[in-house]
Amino acid sequence: MKAFIGIDVGKEKLDISWLRDLVKSKKKTKIFKNNPKGYQELVAWLIKNTNLEAQDIVITTEPTGVYSEPLMYFLYEQGFILLHVNPGKAKQYASSLGLVHKTDKSDATMLARYGHDQQHSLLSWQPEPVEARELKVMTRRLEALEQDLRREVNRYEAVGFSGASTRVTQSIEDMIAVLKTEMGKLKNDIDEHIDRHPQLKKNRQLLQSIKGVGEVISRMMVSLMACKQFKNAKQLACYLGLIPKLNESGKRAGKTTLSKEGPGYIRAKLYMAAVVAVQHNPDIKAQNKRLVEQGKTKMQAIGAAMRKLTHICFGVVKNQTEYQPQAI
Template structure:
């Protein structure tokens, strides 16, 4: 197998082919992060490595959306693509004492990391077409909702500062337009989910859980369709809900959430956990137990968020509606 690391940015990506792991011989090149650059990379790899695509391993880190189209093209052409955890790659870079951090050195580090961890890597596979479409729709909805909230904030500050009538009218018109488009997009997302039996069934199962409404069920329907989790602990880790303990010297230890993974999901999950703490029997029982132990309300809500995600994982994995388990 031949290992290649790619460090992706918005306008370009740096490539490093690890020619010989024992002598650390490398070959590097830079390409534009466009369709033509993606095609040129595939050709460059085949011409230089002189191996079949299935024998060429590509290692990347997630970089927002800038790596996605490149990954899809490389996968379609038969290359083995691996999307590695950024935290693990960073620890490896520290372990090998990578002192000069550049795009080129990051690409070479990824190639070396892939070679060293090849037995632990998990092959990346693209989502199904309907899942990819759902992802794009949810991203657009999230962007519009952020714009809507910003305009509401601007309107509030403008009214407070007695801004001009023209500015107020402009803000109100923009808010109406955003609100209308948000509602249309929500209907399109719901119709998309309902048009695919597996997505529709998973959403139905998720909404059988008290505390999970239409907003969070959209996000979780995509999450469980796009990601493969072996157990509930992995779901908690991905969502940034694993507790971390902090203690130093005389500072009394305290527990906080790791907060890795998508913050957008945690924000929606927070509100769901608050509601579940009032209406979901399993979550209510945990809440009462933790409060009796002296936990703060924020610690309780964090635990309830994790509990709720575990329940969601369970109903989707077992394909059964929610049944409260109260002792």
């Protein structure tokens, strides 16, 4: 016998839903604080109310980055069965159930039902190795610094038109210099961290054997694939929001675009890599030529190139072999 729990994770609270009886739609809900004390109270509540051991309790959540990770690590250490649901898949599932009124409590119940219905098709969540976790934290920090730099550069461009004081201009210049210096140091630390761990280092070398994949994409892909369990290339592309999606409205003919779910900052970098790959990667160049001849727009062809590049990245890491172009 198993109990199915759904947890909607927020910044400050955890909404819990326990499916007591799916047939009769009976459930029990509770709210705990999203902090270490709340985690302890959550575990005690689950054990007491379900009258089961941790290994017989299935908990389903959606990934919410820094807000959900401490909870997941804690629950894993306690022995619970953990399922992580792709937000896009969860949204589709909710729509199939006709769930219109969206609240934190209803989301938790939906996740519990999703875990019950899909338990055999979902991989149990496990924490990434320590070296992968550290790499993830550093790459997140680098992305935050890059965002700060973009904002400061935009401000610098704006002051040129607004006639801001010399002091303000100097302040922005100083901040840009500091951010660039720190980014350079952090990139070196990330590269040294990868080089210290043989598997991470090998994966990066394999990725850089792909024409169109350089320092930036290889760094991001090494981190992503070390931290996430992707069963196949399509799952990776779906996570990155690179799956085609048809948009239609009324009598107006729809057009196909990327789903754009998942981390946008990785897609932005993949876009630039795809532009390069279209010129220099034989497989992607051939695909791009074929799609353009079929009448696809330039952006549709680039989207396909991004997806193709992602598939190639997955393939070389999965098979642990260097990239070998298939196009003649």
